Amino acid sequence: MIQVEGLNVSFRTPGRAPLPVLSDVSFTLRPHRITGLVGESGSGKSVTALALMDLLPRNSAEVQIGVLRMGADEIDTATIGGRRGRELSMIFQEPMRSLNPAFTAGEQIVAVARRHLRLDRRAARAKAIEMLKLVGIPDPERNAGAYPHQLSGGMCQRVLIAIALVGRPRVLFADEPTTALDATTQAQVLSVLRELTERLGMTTMIATHDLGVVAELCDDVLVMYGGQIVERASVDELFRAPRHPYTKALLACSSVGQESLRGIPGSVPAPGHWPTGCRFAPRCSLASAGTCDIATVPLIDLPGDRSARCLRLDQTGETR
Numbered sequence: 001m002i003q004v005e006g007l008n009v010s011f012r013t014p015g016r017a018p019l020p021v022l023s024d025v026s027f028t029l030r031p032h033r034i035t036g037l038v039g040e041s042g043s044g045k046s047v048t049a050l051a052l053m054d055l056l057p058r059n060s061a062e063v064q065i066g067v068l069r070m071g072a073d074e075i076d077t078a079t080i081g082g083r084r085g086r087e088l089s090m091i092f093q094e095p096m097r098s099l100n101p102a103f104t105a106g107e108q109i110v111a112v113a114r115r116h117l118r119l120d121r122r123a124a125r126a127k128a129i130e131m132l133k134l135v136g137i138p139d140p141e142r143n144a145g146a147y148p149h150q151l152s153g154g155m156c157q158r159v160l161i162a163i164a165l166v167g168r169p170r171v172l173f174a175d176e177p178t179t180a181l182d183a184t185t186q187a188q189v190l191s192v193l194r195e196l197t198e199r200l201g202m203t204t205m206i207a208t209h210d211l212g213v214v215a216e217l218c219d220d221v222l223v224m225y226g227g228q229i230v231e232r233a234s235v236d237e238l239f240r241a242p243r244h245p246y247t248k249a250l251l252a253c254s255s256v257g258q259e260s261l262r263g264i265p266g267s268v269p270a271p272g273h274w275p276t277g278c279r280f281a282p283r284c285s286l287a288s289a290g291t292c293d294i295a296t297v298p299l300i301d302l303p304g305d306r307s308a309r310c311l312r313l314d315q316t317g318e319t320r
C-alpha cells in the first residue's frame with residue numbers, strides 16, 4: 001500500500017507569486033492493484049507522479065507532501081530520490097524519446113542493472129536478457145543488440161518497462177504509457193503492465209486521459225480536476241454510478257459504453273484561475289450560486305469505500 005496525504009505543488013516564476021498546480025492531493029494505492037489517475041490535459045496527473053518520484057525541477061517546483069507511507073513505513077520525503085529505481089519507478093509516454101538512441105536496448109538495461117543491483121557486467125547482461133524476456137520481447141538475445149530506432153514503439157515501451165522494473169520496485173507510476181501507440185500495440189503493453197503488476201506484486205498507478213484504458217486495465221480510479229482529486233472509487237463502481245458531475249460528464253463524452261460523443265462545455269481552468277469553491281462549478285449544470293462557489297469543497301465519503309468532492313451529491317443519484 002502507498003498512502004499520500006496533503007501533496008501540494010506550486011511552480012515559481014521569477015518576479016511572480018508561486019502558482020499552485022496541485023492542492024491537497026491525498027490518496028491510497030492498494031497493493032497488487034492498478035489505480036488509474038484520470039483527467040483532462042492540464043489537470044495535474046503528470047505533476048502528481050513526478051512529485052512522488054522527486055523528479056520536478058528543484059529550481060522552480062515547490063513540493064510539499066504531508067505524509068507518504070509505503071506499507072507500514074512512513075517515508076521521509078527527503079529520501080525519495082534515493083528510492084527511485086529500487087522502490088519507486090516510472091515509465092513515460094514517449095517510448096522512442098525516452099530511450100537513448102546511441103545505446104542498444106540491452107546496454108541501457110545493463111547500465112541500470114549495474115547501478116541499482118550493483119551487478120558486474122556479465123551478471124548485468126544476463127539480467128538484461130531476463131528482463132527483456134519478462135516483458136515479452138521475442139528473441140531477447142538478438143533484440144538486446146537492437147538500437148531504439150530498430151524497434152517498434154511497442155517494443156521500445158516494453159524496453160522502458162524492463163528498465164523501470166530492473167530494481168524490482170514496489171511502486172510503478174506509468175504516465176500515459178500507451179498514448180503514442182496504435183490500438184493493438186496499446187492493448188499488448190497494457191496486458192504486460194497488468195500481468196507484471198500481479199506477478200511481481202507491485203502497486204501500479206497509471207495516469208491517463210483515456211477512460212478506455214481505465215476500463216480495461218484498472219482496479220481503482222482517482223479522477224482529477226483542476227489540481228484536485230474530485231472522485232475516488234473502484235472501476236466497477238465508477239463506471240456503474242459516477243457521483244461527481246465532472247466524472248459523469250467525462251464518461252458521457254467518452255466512447256466507453258456510450259453511443260454519442262459529447263464534449264464538456266468550457267475547459268479545465270488553468271492554475272491561478274481556479275474559481276473559489278468547487279473548481280468544476282463554472283462548467284457544472286448542477287452548480288448553484290451561494291452553495292458551490294463559497295469555500296473549498298472537501299472530499300466527502302460515500303457508502304462503499306468511495307468519495308466525491310461535490311456539494312450536490314443529493315442530486316447526482318445512483319445512475320449515469
Ligand SMILES: Nc1ncnc2c1ncn2[C@@H]1O[C@H](COP(=O)(O)OP(=O)(O)OP(=O)(O)O)[C@@H](O)[C@H]1O
Nearest residue numbers: 011021039040041042043044045046047048209271
Ligand atoms: N515545470 C513546470 N513549470 C510550470 N508549470 C508546470 C510545469 N509542469 C507542469 N506545469 C503545469 O501544471 C499543470 C498540470 O500539468 P500536468 O502536466 O500535470 O497535467 P496533466 O494532467 O498530466 O496533463 P497532460 O495529460 O497534458 O499530460 C498544467 O497547468 C501545467 O502547465
